[in-house]
Amino acid sequence: RFDLDFDIVPITSPLDSTDRFYTRGFAANNGGLGAPLGPIMRVNPGDTIRLRLNNRLQYPNPNCDDNPIVQEVSIAGFGSFTMEEQNHICYLNTTNLHTHGLHVSSKPGQDDVFTDVKPGTSTEYNIEVPEDHMGGTHWYHPHHHHATAVQAGGGAAGMIVVKDREGALPPAYANMEEVPFFMQLVDLLHMRTLAAHGGDALFRPRGNQNFVIVNGQYQPTHAMNEGQWYRFRMVYAAVERGARLEIDGTNGAQCEMQLLAKDGVYLHEMPRKIESAAFFSGARADVAVRCSCPSAGGCAAMIRSNGRHAGAVRATETATTTQAFTGDILELLVTRTGRMDPDLPKVRVNRPCYLADLRNAVIPEANKHDLNVQPGMLWDGRPMQGFNFRHSPRTPPIADVPVGQVHEWKIHEQTRHPMHLHINHYQIQNMGGNEDRGDNFYEPGDWHDTFLERVGMITVRLQTDRFVGNMVVHCHILEHEDEGMMGYFDVVGQEGTRWSGARQLDSTCYMEASGVGYSLL
Numbered sequence: 001r002f003d004l005d006f007d008i009v010p011i012t013s014p015l016d017s018t019d020r021f022y023t024r025g026f027a028a029n030n031g032g033l034g035a036p037l038g039p040i041m042r043v044n045p046g047d048t049i050r051l052r053l054n055n056r057l058q059y060p061n062p063n064c065d066d067n068p069i070v071q072e073v074s075i076a077g078f079g080s081f082t083m084e085e086q087n088h089i090c091y092l093n094t095t096n097l098h099t100h101g102l103h104v105s106s107k108p109g110q111d112d113v114f115t116d117v118k119p120g121t122s123t124e125y126n127i128e129v130p131e132d133h134m135g136g137t138h139w140y141h142p143h144h145h146h147a148t149a150v151q152a153g154g155g156a157a158g159m160i161v162v163k164d165r166e167g168a169l170p171p172a173y174a175n176m177e178e179v180p181f182f183m184q185l186v187d188l189l190h191m192r193t194l195a196a197h198g199g200d201a202l203f204r205p206r207g208n209q210n211f212v213i214v215n216g217q218y219q220p221t222h223a224m225n226e227g228q229w230y231r232f233r234m235v236y237a238a239v240e241r242g243a244r245l246e247i248d249g250t251n252g253a254q255c256e257m258q259l260l261a262k263d264g265v266y267l268h269e270m271p272r273k274i275e276s277a278a279f280f281s282g283a284r285a286d287v288a289v290r291c292s293c294p295s296a297g298g299c300a301a302m303i304r305s306n307g308r309h310a311g312a313v314r315a316t317e318t319a320t321t322t323q324a325f326t327g328d329i330l331e332l333l334v335t336r337t338g339r340m341d342p343d344l345p346k347v348r349v350n351r352p353c354y355l356a357d358l359r360n361a362v363i364p365e366a367n368k369h370d371l372n373v374q375p376g377m378l379w380d381g382r383p384m385q386g387f388n389f390r391h392s393p394r395t396p397p398i399a400d401v402p403v404g405q406v407h408e409w410k411i412h413e414q415t416r417h418p419m420h421l422h423i424n425h426y427q428i429q430n431m432g433g434n435e436d437r438g439d440n441f442y443e444p445g446d447w448h449d450t451f452l453e454r455v456g457m458i459t460v461r462l463q464t465d466r467f468v469g470n471m472v473v474h475c476h477i478l479e480h481e482d483e484g485m486m487g488y489f490d491v492v493g494q495e496g497t498r499w500s501g502a503r504q505l506d507s508t509c510y511m512e513a514s515g516v517g518y519s520l521l
Helices: 148-153 188-197 478-483
Strands: 002-012 020-025 041-043 048-055 069-075 079-085 098-100 122-128 136-141 158-162 177-187 210-214 221-225 230-237 243-248 254-262 272-274 277-279 284-292 299-306 326-335 347-349 368-372 400-402 406-412 419-421 426-430 458-463 469-475 486-492 518-520
Touching: 136 148, 136 230, 136 284, 148 188, 148 478, 158 177, 158 230, 177 188, 188 210, 210 326, 230 277, 243 326, 277 284, 284 326, 469 478
Parallel strands: 002 048, 041 158, 177 230, 221 326, 368 406, 400 486
Antiparallel strands: 002 020, 048 122, 069 079, 098 136, 136 158, 177 210, 230 284, 243 277, 243 299, 254 272, 254 284, 299 326, 347 518, 406 458, 419 469, 426 458, 469 486
């Protein structure tokens, strides 16, 4: 049982102690952290997440028509004039909750992002986690259309951990010490501009900087023992900017990174040695870290973003312009022990059938489509009705798709717009012929619910597993989603229908809890 109070949270900029402002978040429930970050929700497969969301905010709550965007435009030969355009940032005090990454129903009372929790009201959620849900790292945040960027970008978010069932992992993995690593990038100038568009009276910092906080703290430290493996559960929450994390050992410690999972789904074969980890808005990664320390007095290493990830691109910039964060994030303080854990064994975990490897699946022609992630969300070359999505009256669905089947989509424009799909993960089949880029963070066969990489068109496959109703898709640059780069599919058919071909592809996949296990490679 969880209670979340969505309320005003006072914040002081870590870069300027005199710059104090207000945001929205879950500070009343995080144990006195002093930040808007909510508590970690740890749940088991088969649990029902019983949650009460209390909106402690009050009116006024300006709608999109109350604050049109007015600009002074000057054109040579025509002079200057005032131009007014539709505002898409609004209803900043109405909220709801999205369980980003969970494979659950989108019906009201579960992961329904069309719920309105208006100022001064409360809503009960009973989110049923399936018995066969894979263990993994996910997160929650508000997802009320037109207010997501200001609310989630302002810090209202938290981690969800679905625990692994006993016997799902080898002991070397199951007994690894865990490090929650919830990163929130705060871009003061950009957030202040968005909040002003929404008529916000709260988010008004003076500064123009951007910075990353981890677990609610600015540039914290984490103590480690030399030679011990640690599982970093990494979540990256941002409105738009990306990051590329590496471990800089210039302060004595030498650290290695082994990738275990992305977006809450284990790799088909793990671990995978990586030199850096790519993050963009909404992305997660589980990374095992082991450090050595030659100095008896201890060593240190810095987790930092090198800024090389493409990140998000504003509409006014070219496709090659990077918008990635560069800077220090967290310092590792390593105590010398003179011991070293063995290398992690190569392993293949049994998978729930909804995550069976689809690379050899036969896809019906009727289930092959093109999706262009842009304003209008082109589906097979046709824009969705209404062009830009609106919450009320709600834009009609992009299309009906059948439940319990496997689908193949060619995704366009994800090089600039990270594509996030609710309810169901998708598996990368190819990356536009750019698979061999000297960077093995991405490989065909990996699963994502959010993806951004400058590789051209990608092909993905997914199952519409068991849940009928809304399956939302949108750009996870949150301001783009608020502005209308969003839509939803209506998954139709009989609730509970599973794809019958999964066990033909993978005889070890399971639809019940008793099927967990692993094979050493």
